[in-house]
Amino acid sequence: MRRRSLRTSLITIGTAAVFLLGACSTGSSQDLGGPQLTEVEGPSEEYIAWAKEWYGDFYGLTDLPEVEFVRYVPSEELDFVIRQCVIDQGFPAPDGVNFDVPQENQENMYLAQYICARQYAIDEKYLGEWTDEQTRLQYKWTVEYLIPCLEVRGHSISEPPSETAFIDSWNNGGAFFPFQQVALDVPGLEFSVEWDKLARACPQQIPLSIAYGYQTIEQWKAMRQ
Incomplete structure (x- = not known):
């Protein structure tokens, strides 16, 4: 894969x-x-x-x-x-x-x-520089939306780190990215097509409207339904 x-x-x-x-x-x-x-x-x-x-x-x-x-x-x-x-x-x-x-x-x-x-x-x-508050919201997004989104599509993701460990690693260049654990068993150019579908359904980065407090995850999800 x-x-x-x-x-x-x-x-x-x-x-x-x-x-x-x-x-x-x-x-x-x-x-x-x-x-x-x-x-x-x-x-x-x-x-x-x-x-x-x-x-x-x-x-x-x-x-x-x-x-x-x-x-x-x-x-x-x-x-x-x-x-x-x-x-x-x-x-x-x-x-x-x-x-x-x-x-x-x-x-x-x-x-x-x-x-x-x-x-x-x-x-x-x-486009302002992120604070720990944005990173905390990224953690919430990762745990509450991204990982379930990937798992329901058949991708097994390891247990995420604690919020504190997530923020520390994010600020020090070792961020936890669930997509690093995604494997697609598809050949050639089809791989990019399937990856694109997955990335659209399960955005790895938190939507910035949520990161900056203009929406909640629940509101964003409701708009996508």
Whole structure:
């Protein structure tokens, strides 16, 4: 059986960027007291400048175009929305996951990914550096949603650590990720398709709307039904 610690593809840099931007954010942590939503016209100039630099460096792109923002996307949907956006720009993924792009067209695909990542973004109110409160909520998510979600789909997951041990390991680079124990007995490109289905059903990272106190796990689950 094949295992992956985290799903990896070109598109998943969208969520990788969430962690990188959070680490360098100048904003304070959000109040977890309740759902005080605010209307925002789009990403700030600071975010746009950061995105240009980060994606430009990552892909080796220069002369990046200006991009019109479309909408904010829930963190747990970002990879999938960006992927569909790239497909809609003419880059085929016959199975909906694995792109079939000739090597000579790779740079154009990278540019399409940049454009899509600028069109669809995570609200900056979710991008502050995590405190122990967010990590505690990640633990709650892991124990109450993620592990049961994987187990009901036939994946056996070991007993999770205590909350204290989870937080300590999370802050020291040894985080407990149940997906590291997932094995899929499928061949070739089909593996990515099946992994993608599982990742969509059982997000490993807590949705940021929950991590920052705008929703509870129960409210999030009710919206998915």
